[in-house]
Amino acid sequence: MKYVDEYRDEAAARKFAHAIALITTKPWTIMEICGGQTHTIVKFGIDELLPPSITLVHGPGCPVCVTPLELIEKAIEIASIPEVIFCSFGDMLRVPGADTDLLGIKSKGGDVRIVYSPLDAVRLAEENPDRKVVFFAVGFETTAPANAMAVYIAHQKGIDNFSLLVSHVLVPPAIEAILASPKNRVQAFLAAGHVCTVMGYTEYEPIALRYNVPIVVTAFEPLDILQGLYMAVKQLEEGRAEVENQYTRSVRREGNREAQRIIQEIFEVRPRKWRGVGEIPRSGFGLKRRYAKYDAELQFDLTRRDIEEPQECHSGLVLQGVLKPNQCPAFGNRCTPEHPLGATMVSSEGACAAYYRYRSRQSERKSTTGGSSDFNSNPDEKSNSGGDVA
Amino acid sequence: MKEPEEFSLSCPFPISDYPNILLAHGGGGTLMSQLIERMFISTFKNQHLDERHDGAVILPGTHCIAFTTDSYVVHPLFFPGGDIGSLAVHGTVNDLAMCGARAKFLSAGFILEEGLPMETLWRVVRSMDAAAREAGVELVTGDTKVVDRGKGDAIFINTAGIGVVPHDLVLTPSSVRPGDVLLLNGDVGRHGIAIMAVRENLSFESTIESDSAPLVDIVMNLIEAGIDIHCMRDLTRGGLVSALVEIAEVGGIGITLEERAIPVREDVQGACEILGFDPLYVANEGRFVAFVPPNEAERTLERMRSHPLGESASIIGKVTEDTPGALRLKSRIGTHRILDRLSGEQLPRIC
Numbered sequence: 001m002k003y004v005d006e007y008r009d010e011a012a013a014r015k016f017a018h019a020i021a022l023i024t025t026k027p028w029t030i031m032e033i034c035g036g037q038t039h040t041i042v043k044f045g046i047d048e049l050l051p052p053s054i055t056l057v058h059g060p061g062c063p064v065c066v067t068p069l070e071l072i073e074k075a076i077e078i079a080s081i082p083e084v085i086f087c088s089f090g091d092m093l094r095v096p097g098a099d100t101d102l103l104g105i106k107s108k109g110g111d112v113r114i115v116y117s118p119l120d121a122v123r124l125a126e127e128n129p130d131r132k133v134v135f136f137a138v139g140f141e142t143t144a145p146a147n148a149m150a151v152y153i154a155h156q157k158g159i160d161n162f163s164l165l166v167s168h169v170l171v172p173p174a175i176e177a178i179l180a181s182p183k184n185r186v187q188a189f190l191a192a193g194h195v196c197t198v199m200g201y202t203e204y205e206p207i208a209l210r211y212n213v214p215i216v217v218t219a220f221e222p223l224d225i226l227q228g229l230y231m232a233v234k235q236l237e238e239g240r241a242e243v244e245n246q247y248t249r250s251v252r253r254e255g256n257r258e259a260q261r262i263i264q265e266i267f268e269v270r271p272r273k274w275r276g277v278g279e280i281p282r283s284g285f286g287l288k289r290r291y292a293k294y295d296a297e298l299q300f301d302l303t304r305r306d307i308e309e310p311q312e313c314h315s316g317l318v319l320q321g322v323l324k325p326n327q328c329p330a331f332g333n334r335c336t337p338e339h340p341l342g343a344t345m346v347s348s349e350g351a352c353a354a355y356y357r358y359r360s361r362q363s364e365r366k367s368t369t370g371g372s373s374d375f376n377s378n379p380d381e382k383s384n385s386g387g388d389v390a
Numbered sequence: 391m392k393e394p395e396e397f398s399l400s401c402p403f404p405i406s407d408y409p410n411i412l413l414a415h416g417g418g419g420t421l422m423s424q425l426i427e428r429m430f431i432s433t434f435k436n437q438h439l440d441e442r443h444d445g446a447v448i449l450p451g452t453h454c455i456a457f458t459t460d461s462y463v464v465h466p467l468f469f470p471g472g473d474i475g476s477l478a479v480h481g482t483v484n485d486l487a488m489c490g491a492r493a494k495f496l497s498a499g500f501i502l503e504e505g506l507p508m509e510t511l512w513r514v515v516r517s518m519d520a521a522a523r524e525a526g527v528e529l530v531t532g533d534t535k536v537v538d539r540g541k542g543d544a545i546f547i548n549t550a551g552i553g554v555v556p557h558d559l560v561l562t563p564s565s566v567r568p569g570d571v572l573l574l575n576g577d578v579g580r581h582g583i584a585i586m587a588v589r590e591n592l593s594f595e596s597t598i599e600s601d602s603a604p605l606v607d608i609v610m611n612l613i614e615a616g617i618d619i620h621c622m623r624d625l626t627r628g629g630l631v632s633a634l635v636e637i638a639e640v641g642g643i644g645i646t647l648e649e650r651a652i653p654v655r656e657d658v659q660g661a662c663e664i665l666g667f668d669p670l671y672v673a674n675e676g677r678f679v680a681f682v683p684p685n686e687a688e689r690t691l692e693r694m695r696s697h698p699l700g701e702s703a704s705i706i707g708k709v710t711e712d713t714p715g716a717l718r719l720k721s722r723i724g725t726h727r728i729l730d731r732l733s734g735e736q737l738p739r740i741c
Contacts, residue, residue, distance in 0.1 A: 004663060005722075013723040045725030090737030114737065116590065222723050337733035348666060348737075358727040 035349025
């Protein structure tokens with residue numbers, strides 16, 4: 001298949017892997033930010049091709065995984081209201097709330113629908129004027145333009161029965177939070193290609209400079225990731241810390257100005273809570289006051305509930321790259337895709353689900369890689385450390 | 391999809407009297423009797439139905455028989471490449487074929503929803519008849535029930551089938567041996583994507599048609615050629631991976647697949663890339679795998695390819711002595727990973 005198969009070529013992959021091995025003289029720990037990249041790495045076994053001194057750690061870039069439990073609960077509460085048509089991308093339906101998930105609400109008669117675009121939800125609202133249509137606007141900067149466009153179009157057309165339950169998060173503040181943590185061991189980042197297609201990469205330049213860390217904007221196919229890793233290792237070996245762009249076929253330094261304009265029209269930057277991590281300042285989007293009537297959290301009278309994350313779930317540490325999924329004691333035994341403790345075991349982009357699906361099912365109490373030797377394996381201490389990143 | 395004949399010309403049941411299914415069509419009275427006589431018996435006409443008995447009395451001959459049943463609830467009823475009627479025949483005929491049996495007799499149980507347009511039922515019945523003729527199977531007994539509007543989804547069909555087994559092969563996972571070669575009769579993922587495209591109103595550059603087809607001929611070709619087949623399985627819900635995981639587990643064998651050898655049509659691959667699906671888990675209705683000893687592999691491949699339903703057949707993997715119970719995939723970039731069942735359906739991803 002054109003534009004896909006060329007990026008999955010065995011000979012080229014081996015060539016890149018060899019090139020990485022040739023330039024690597026020291027151990028390096030590199031984090032891929034995006035869940036899509038994690039999925040490719042684990043699915044294609046890219047880490048098997050790398051020299052053992054390179055450790056890949058998986059980042060927080062799975063929107064489903066970082067959506068806080070309170071918001072899942074709000075989604076479940078809204079979806080249970082009879083007049084509501086609750087629209088979501090498929091991934092979110094299986095994420096566990098405190099007692100149930102959105103699929104559970106659907107089975108009890110809630111009108112929960114999978115859509116492929118927020119604009120489909122706007123159309124549903126137009127076609128069902130006597131119902132309230134709510135779209136679960138989850139995602140990083142990548143999905144923000146389409147969600148903003150949905151509000152913009154609803155506003156233009158005077159559609160009042162449409163609203164968004166917003167859970168938008170931003171990548172650069174998360175990278176800064178990881179770098180600022182005393183537990184950080186990440187020495188270079190692969191930045192998320194599609195996020196940068198929208199936003200460009202100027203935001204990353206001061207981070208690279210301040211923390212002296214190479215950041216390579218990278219795409220999602222196996223060869224993309226190998227090339228991104230090569231560029232990151234080369235910078236590390238040469239003592240450089242710059243923002244470089246591997247994904248030149250899609251990403252420009254300034255990003256997509258049109259997409260940014262619609263985001264700025266509808267959304268403003270807010271503090272956001274990240275599931276398993278805690279609140280990070282200026283790390284998400286919320287609707288601007290002008291568009292407040294499209295905010296589902298204001299439209300519905302929702303119960304305020306403080307919900308505890310399951311103590312056993314260490315997804316916060318997985319999302320920060322401190323822990324590999326199979327190093328969690330619950331992995332593969334008390335936490336499986338059938339009975340997930342956390343969202344990282346649910347989403348197709350979640351690191352735990354990727355490990356469960358493509359790797360051994362057993363949890364590994366000992367670290368598999370040298371890079372995680374600074375991880376303290378006392379569970380009591382781990383469960384408290386989520387706030388470090390914030 | 392075959393266009394049904396003009397309803398008014400060929401429907402033996404006067405649409406002008408009853409354009410829709412009524413509860414009375416399942417009530418055991420005149421209307422039900424008329425529906426059965428004029429719609430079902432006149433279409434599926436054969437000596438067993440002519441008996442008007444509660445069941446069919448059949449003489450299977452001297453061979454072993456295979457017996458299976460399956461229910462069909464597909465939505466939408468009509469989709470590119472097939473409909474619920476042809477599917478209800480193909481599915482059951484194919485299950486029998488995987489037992490190495492040639493389907494001879496089918497039963498059909500219809501659960502109809504009140505208000506169903508009579509024309510829709512007629513199209514489905516005609517399609518079942520065409521599919522049954524193609525597969526060489528007779529529909530010899532049946533049942534009809536009508537449920538209140540809202541209590542069904544237009545039409546549900548259950549078919550059970552009996553087939554004869556004209557050979558002594560033991561086609562089970564426990565017959566599979568290390569070294570066996572695994573063959574697949576064509577590209578995977580088309581049925582699931584065809585249904586998904588219609589259901590979700592997704593349009594691609596070309597129409598993706600279901601691969602729904604009766605596998606009885608292509609399978610009997612292999613058996614009649616005397617190929618020492620060890621096991622066969624058709625790849626329906628859960629796709630190639632789910633079928634092979636089950637065989638690996640039950641047979642206690644290791645299976646290694648070669649990703650680049652598994653045919654996936656470009657439009658199906660494209661749709662899967664967009665939706666975040668893995669085509670190896672997407673449903674098929676006309677695809678099967680066969681395990682044969684290594685010395686039979688080339689002959690099996692030739693035989694498969696000489697049949698229209700096996701033109702793009704290929705050798706996709708082999709059985710290994712290591713990793714018993716596990717299915718592994720050698721990826722396009724030469725690395726290995728474990729393949730396992732999904733916990734539920736594949737759901738489209740966010741970005």
